[in-house]
Amino acid sequence: MDEPTQPLMPYTPQPRRPRRRSRRVGELTAVSLLSAALATGGTWGAISLASDDSPGSGSTGTGTAATASGSGTADAQPVSSAAKQSPDWNAVTSTVAPSVVAIGVRGESTGGEGSGVVLDDEGHVVTNNHVVSGAGDNAKITVTLDGGATYAATVEGTDPSTDLAVITITDPPNDLHPISVGSSAGLTVGDPVMAVGNPLGLAGTVTTGIVSALDRPVATSAQEEQQQQGSPFAQRQESQSSPVVTSAIQTSAAVNPGNSGGALVDASGRLVGINSSIASVGSSGGQSGSIGIGFAIPADEVTWIAEQLIENGTAEHAFLGVTPQDGQATEGAATHSGAEITSVSEGSPAASAGLETGDLVTGIDDSPVASAESLVGLIHARRIDSSVALTVIRDGQERTIDVTLGTAPSSDA
Structure with a gap:
C-alpha cells in the first residue's frame, strides 16, 4: 500500500474530572490503510482475491439514492441548491446536527462509543x-x-463485509429528524463537504473540507491494528480477519476517534457518506488523530445495504465470480495496471459474459481499476442484477465486456 491508514476503532473514554455538563464520547482509533472494523465473510463472497497482500480499491454505488425506510426525507432540499458555490455551513449544521446521534456500547468488560445517523x-x-x-x-x-x-437501542441488522449496521431506537420520540439522503454518484473531486459526529467525546462536532478523491480503494484487516492500538474490542474480533474492502470517498474534513458511523454531508445538507476510517503516517501506539485524510462509505452503497438490513437483518451483495490478483498488461507501447483474472467460476456472471483467465480488468464503467482490491470494492458497491461495462486488456488489445452481476453465495456455501 502506498500510505498507511487506520480503521476507526471503538474509542474508550478515559476518566475525566467532573464537568457541569456531560460530554458524549466518540469512537475511532488509529489504523493502517482503510475503513474501520473487521468483518467476516461477505466481501469475498462478491469476489475472491488471489493474494492477501494486494492493495485496495473502491467505488461509489450505482443505485438510486433513497431513504432506507419509507418515512425518510431523501427528496427534500434542506439548504439552497446553489450552496455548492458558496456553502452556508451554519445552515447546514442547523439542518444536519439533529439527525446525527451518539452511540454507546457496553459489554461485560468492554465498551466504546461512536456516531450514527437517523434514517427515518x-x-x-x-x-x-x-x-x-x-x-x-x-x-x-x-x-x-x-x-x-x-434511549436504549437494539441491533436491527449488521453487514460486516461493508462495515455497516442498522440499530433501532426503542420507543423513539415523535420528533426525530431523519437525514436527507443524497447520492454519492453525483460527487466530484473538489466538492465541499462536512463531517458531523462525536469525536473524542466532543458532542455535535462539525468539520469541513472537500472531496479529495473518489473510488479510493481502502481495505482493512483490523484485528492486527486493534491489538497494536490496544483496542478494548481486539479480543472479541480475533476471529474476524477477513478484510473489509470499500470503494471510499476520501475527504480532507477532519475525522477523529468518535466520528465512526457519523455523517458526511454535502453543501446542501444531504448525506453523501458514512465516515468510517482515517489514514495515518504511522503510530507506535495509542490513538491517532486526523491528518486530513479520512474515508467514508458512499451513500449509494449505504442506502442499498441499509434497506436490506431493515427488511431482512442481513444483506446480500453483487457477484462477478472471479479470483483476481494485481497484474499488468501491455497495449501497444503502454503498460497498464489492473486486476488480473486468475480463475473464473463456472456458471458465474463472469463466465457467462466471456471473461477469461489472464484478462486484465482496468476499468468498471467510468471508474478505473488499478488493483485486485479495486475490482473487489467496485463490484461490491454495485447492486445485484445491475449491468456493468468492464474494460479488459486481452492479448494486447483493449475491449469492453458487459456483465450483469449476480448474487454472491453465502460465506458458508
Whole structure:
C-alpha cells in the first residue's frame, strides 16, 4: 500500500474530572490503510482475491439514492441548491446536527462509543458495524440524540463485509429528524463537504473540507491494528480477519476517534457518506488523530445495504465470480495496471459474459481499476442484477465486456 491508514476503532473514554455538563464520547482509533472494523465473510463472497497482500480499491454505488425506510426525507432540499458555490455551513449544521446521534456500547468488560445517523421516523439509525459489534452479542446499546436525551437501542441488522449496521431506537420520540439522503454518484473531486459526529467525546462536532478523491480503494484487516492500538474490542474480533474492502470517498474534513458511523454531508445538507476510517503516517501506539485524510462509505452503497438490513437483518451483495490478483498488461507501447483474472467460476456472471483467465480488468464503467482490491470494492458497491461495462486488456488489445452481476453465495456455501 502506498500510505498507511487506520480503521476507526471503538474509542474508550478515559476518566475525566467532573464537568457541569456531560460530554458524549466518540469512537475511532488509529489504523493502517482503510475503513474501520473487521468483518467476516461477505466481501469475498462478491469476489475472491488471489493474494492477501494486494492493495485496495473502491467505488461509489450505482443505485438510486433513497431513504432506507419509507418515512425518510431523501427528496427534500434542506439548504439552497446553489450552496455548492458558496456553502452556508451554519445552515447546514442547523439542518444536519439533529439527525446525527451518539452511540454507546457496553459489554461485560468492554465498551466504546461512536456516531450514527437517523434514517427515518421509525427510529432506524445507520452506523458502522464495528461500532455496535465489538462488545459482544449481549452488549447494551444506547443512543443519545442531539438534544441530550438518551434511549436504549437494539441491533436491527449488521453487514460486516461493508462495515455497516442498522440499530433501532426503542420507543423513539415523535420528533426525530431523519437525514436527507443524497447520492454519492453525483460527487466530484473538489466538492465541499462536512463531517458531523462525536469525536473524542466532543458532542455535535462539525468539520469541513472537500472531496479529495473518489473510488479510493481502502481495505482493512483490523484485528492486527486493534491489538497494536490496544483496542478494548481486539479480543472479541480475533476471529474476524477477513478484510473489509470499500470503494471510499476520501475527504480532507477532519475525522477523529468518535466520528465512526457519523455523517458526511454535502453543501446542501444531504448525506453523501458514512465516515468510517482515517489514514495515518504511522503510530507506535495509542490513538491517532486526523491528518486530513479520512474515508467514508458512499451513500449509494449505504442506502442499498441499509434497506436490506431493515427488511431482512442481513444483506446480500453483487457477484462477478472471479479470483483476481494485481497484474499488468501491455497495449501497444503502454503498460497498464489492473486486476488480473486468475480463475473464473463456472456458471458465474463472469463466465457467462466471456471473461477469461489472464484478462486484465482496468476499468468498471467510468471508474478505473488499478488493483485486485479495486475490482473487489467496485463490484461490491454495485447492486445485484445491475449491468456493468468492464474494460479488459486481452492479448494486447483493449475491449469492453458487459456483465450483469449476480448474487454472491453465502460465506458458508
